[in-house]
Amino acid sequence: xxxxxxxxxxxxxxxxxxxxxGLNLSVQQGEIHALMGPNGSGKSxxxxxLMGHPLYxxxxxxxxxxxVDVLELEPxxxxxxxxxxxxxxxxxxxxxSLANFLRLAVSxxxxxxxxxxxKDGLIPMRExxxxxxxxxxxxxxxxxxxRRYLNDGFSGGEMKRAEILQLAMLEPKIAILDETDxxxxxxxxxxxxxxxxxxxxxxxxxxxxxxxxxxxxxxxPQFVHILLDGRVVESGGWELTQVLEAEGYDPIREKHGIDx
Amino acid sequence: METSEKNAMEELGVSKEYQYGxxxxxxxxxxxxxxxxxGVINQMCDIKGEPDWMRQYRLEAYKIFKQKPMTKWGGxxxxxxxxxxxxxxxxxxxxxxxxxxVPDDIKKxxxxxxxxxxERKFLAGVGAQYDSEVVYHNxxxxxxxxxxxxxxxxxxxxxYPDLVKKYFGTIIxxxxxxxxxxxxxxxxxxxxxxxxxxxxxxxxxxxYFRINSENMxxxxxxxxxxxxxxxxxxxxxxxxxxxxxxxLHSAVVxxxxxxxxxxxxxxxxxxxNNVYNLVTKRAxxxxxxxxxxVDGNLGSKLTMKYPSVxxxxxxxxxxxxxxxxxxxxxxxxxxxxxxxCAPHTTSQITSKSxxxxxxxxxxxxxxDVAKGAKGCKSHVVCDALILDKxxxxxxxxxxEIGENDTNIEHEARVSKIGEEQLFYLMSRGLSEEExxxxxxxxxxxxxxxELPMEYAVEMxxxxxxxxxxxxx
Numbered sequence: 001x002x003x004x005x006x007x008x009x010x011x012x013x014x015x016x017x018x019x020x021x022g023l024n025l026s027v028q029q030g031e032i033h034a035l036m037g038p039n040g041s042g043k044s045x046x047x048x049x050l051m052g053h054p055l056y057x058x059x060x061x062x063x064x065x066x067x068v069d070v071l072e073l074e075p076x077x078x079x080x081x082x083x084x085x086x087x088x089x090x091x092x093x094x095x096x097s098l099a100n101f102l103r104l105a106v107s108x109x110x111x112x113x114x115x116x117x118x119k120d121g122l123i124p125m126r127e128x129x130x131x132x133x134x135x136x137x138x139x140x141x142x143x144x145x146x147r148r149y150l151n152d153g154f155s156g157g158e159m160k161r162a163e164i165l166q167l168a169m170l171e172p173k174i175a176i177l178d179e180t181d182x183x184x185x186x187x188x189x190x191x192x193x194x195x196x197x198x199x200x201x202x203x204x205x206x207x208x209x210x211x212x213x214x215x216x217x218x219x220x221p222q223f224v225h226i227l228l229d230g231r232v233v234e235s236g237g238w239e240l241t242q243v244l245e246a247e248g249y250d251p252i253r254e255k256h257g258i259d260x
Numbered sequence: 261m262e263t264s265e266k267n268a269m270e271e272l273g274v275s276k277e278y279q280y281g282x283x284x285x286x287x288x289x290x291x292x293x294x295x296x297x298x299g300v301i302n303q304m305c306d307i308k309g310e311p312d313w314m315r316q317y318r319l320e321a322y323k324i325f326k327q328k329p330m331t332k333w334g335g336x337x338x339x340x341x342x343x344x345x346x347x348x349x350x351x352x353x354x355x356x357x358x359x360x361x362v363p364d365d366i367k368k369x370x371x372x373x374x375x376x377x378x379e380r381k382f383l384a385g386v387g388a389q390y391d392s393e394v395v396y397h398n399x400x401x402x403x404x405x406x407x408x409x410x411x412x413x414x415x416x417x418x419x420y421p422d423l424v425k426k427y428f429g430t431i432i433x434x435x436x437x438x439x440x441x442x443x444x445x446x447x448x449x450x451x452x453x454x455x456x457x458x459x460x461x462x463x464x465x466x467x468y469f470r471i472n473s474e475n476m477x478x479x480x481x482x483x484x485x486x487x488x489x490x491x492x493x494x495x496x497x498x499x500x501x502x503x504x505x506x507x508l509h510s511a512v513v514x515x516x517x518x519x520x521x522x523x524x525x526x527x528x529x530x531x532x533n534n535v536y537n538l539v540t541k542r543a544x545x546x547x548x549x550x551x552x553x554v555d556g557n558l559g560s561k562l563t564m565k566y567p568s569v570x571x572x573x574x575x576x577x578x579x580x581x582x583x584x585x586x587x588x589x590x591x592x593x594x595x596x597x598x599x600x601c602a603p604h605t606t607s608q609i610t611s612k613s614x615x616x617x618x619x620x621x622x623x624x625x626x627x628d629v630a631k632g633a634k635g636c637k638s639h640v641v642c643d644a645l646i647l648d649k650x651x652x653x654x655x656x657x658x659x660e661i662g663e664n665d666t667n668i669e670h671e672a673r674v675s676k677i678g679e680e681q682l683f684y685l686m687s688r689g690l691s692e693e694e695x696x697x698x699x700x701x702x703x704x705x706x707x708x709x710e711l712p713m714e715y716a717v718e719m720x721x722x723x724x725x726x727x728x729x730x731x732x
Binding site for chain 2: 048051052053054055074075076078079080084085087090091093094095096101104105106108109149150166170
């Protein structure tokens with residue numbers, strides 16, 4: 001059975017300032033949604049709020065996934081439930097190799113934590129290595145990646161590919177891609193776009209958050225939403241991106257009476 | 261033995277001696293009275309059967325010790341009572357302690373660290389008989405073939421008096437500091453290593469194996485002489501908490517790196533929380549020689565330890581990598597000292613400290629470049645990681661430069677575990693504790709990767725233990 005991430009009348013503030021102001025959205029496993037909005041419309045706030053960042057205060061509203069009240073959960077519990085956030089700016093963890101980190105993360109998310117039956121509570125090294133190698137080949141990521149310290153000294157493109165590799169390994173039900181195309185050159189966008197499209201299937205729902213439709217050339221969404229001033233003001237299909245491309249956000253702002 | 265058990269046995273008419281026959285193996289033992297005077301030192305020399313020169317050396321050092329005022333810098337030593345310490349306990353005496361006497365939390369830690377049964381007993385100061393004795397003898401035989409001497413220092417005084425006499429106390433004289441004087445007066449155990457010219461010892465020499473000597477004593481004295489072009493890696497200590505009923509550990513380690521030699525000295529120490537760990541470690545590195553200290557300090561009440569390298573001739577190099585983990589009620593005052601006494605010498609100091617649960621860690625460093633020592637390079641990096649707002653980290657760097665033509669860099673960073681780092685790792689399914697542990701392990705990775713494999717694995721597990729319950 002496919003699950004729905006249901007967001008109802010969500011309000012999120014940052015340091016007392018309301019950013020998300022009554023947002024409604026639902027994303028089902030297997031669906032691809034694009035949420036587009038200009039800078040300052042609340043895109044990243046939504047992404048971090050959904051994943052449970054402590055600085056992003058949920059004032060009201062609800063987020064339900066798989067019948068569970070997501071807002072009650074710690075970020076790691078949300079991950080275990082099947083949510084994933086690809087960060088716009090991934091954080092470096094010096095001294096921790098991508099492989100070591102991923103083994104612990106994968107073990108945690110698949111419920112092979114400390115109480116699991118496996119030794120050390122981790123998935124067996126051999127099994128993990130095989131899987132990691134497969135996914136890295138699939139995504140065209142170099143072998144040396146696994147040994148490098150997580151995001152430490154990574155280029156913009158490398159960081160985004162590391163995020164997609166994590167997405168592939170953690171096998172979430174719903175993935176939120178926060179500006180995954182930002183700061184990348186054309187080639188890097190293509191590589192990332194192609195990588196993500198390889199992962200798309202009936203078990204993965206994707207919410208692509210972006211202010212620029214480049215990534216959508218590679219991952220064609222079935223649903224497109226426009227985010228302005230903390231709310232989804234328009235929803236439609238692919239044609240909405242065409243309207244945006246042609247006219248920008250101004251006509252939509254005007255239509256909804258929103259100041260820039 | 262449990263009283264009830266004893267009573268039960270008596271009721272059954274079973275002789276205690278019979279049931280616990282191994283107690284009969286106890287060798288004649290000796291423990292000096294508490295406190296220190298010339299009588300105690302003389303008694304010690306008598307029992308050890310030491311040559312007169314060493315007795316004189318000890319008595320001379322004792323005189324110096326008496327004249328030295330209590331050390332006022334570094335950590336708080338006001339609770340240290342020199343009169344309340346046993347200065348000499350013969351090794352076999354220690355083995356009298358029974359496994360039942362070892363505190364439960366320490367037993368549990370051994371368990372969690374996955375330390376083999378036999379080693380646990382030794383580490384807890386219980387076992388006198390231990391399989392690795394065989395291992396040690398095999399190693400010594402191998403070393404013998406290539407002319408390497410690896411003995412406890414007491415034995416070396418008797419078997420290699422000329423070598424010991426030539427170097428003992430030349431790197432760290434008795435008058436160097438209060439605790440060097442004390443150690444010189446009452447030292448016991450420690451290792452003596454001599455590596456002949458051109459010999460490269462392929463595997464690390466581990467003090468660990470030498471368990472029937474008094475190596476894990478309170479006042480060990482280690483002397484390593486690496487002759488020209490030789491190479492050796494010495495490893496001491498272990499990650500398991502060292503159970504000690506005595507509250508003062510004061511070692512002296514002297515190292516001579518002759519021309520073109522290379523010595524690495526690795527220490528991992530995790531003393532019980534009642535111990536003052538006051539250690540003097542110093543190496544002289546001659547032409548093109550390279551000395552590396554890798555020093556990990558966990559546990560203890562107060563540690564004051566600053567491994568140093570004196571670069572005596574051109575081309576010498578000193579590398580010091582130190583890490584300190586200060587937890588509740590602990591003060592780690594650790595660091596490094598380098599003295600560029602000759603031109604074209606190079607040093608690198610990397611210090612990493614972690615403070616948690618109100619622990620305090622201090623970096624105390626000294627970089628000295630002598631007048632005329634042209635073309636020297638020194639690079640110092642101090643990183644401190646503070647895990648909560650109750651904990652503390654200080655840096656006390658001193659740089660003394662008597663020569664313009666030098667290149668000295670000093671970098672210091674203090675960081676807290678960032679909310680962004682935690683959130684990132686937690687969003688991938690790690691609990692807050694797992695995430696913090698991972699960040700700390702990453703922080704000390706530069707040290708851990710320098711450790712022999714088995715120590716590295718234990719070190720990571722130990723950090724995990726230290727981090728447990730640290731997150732609300």
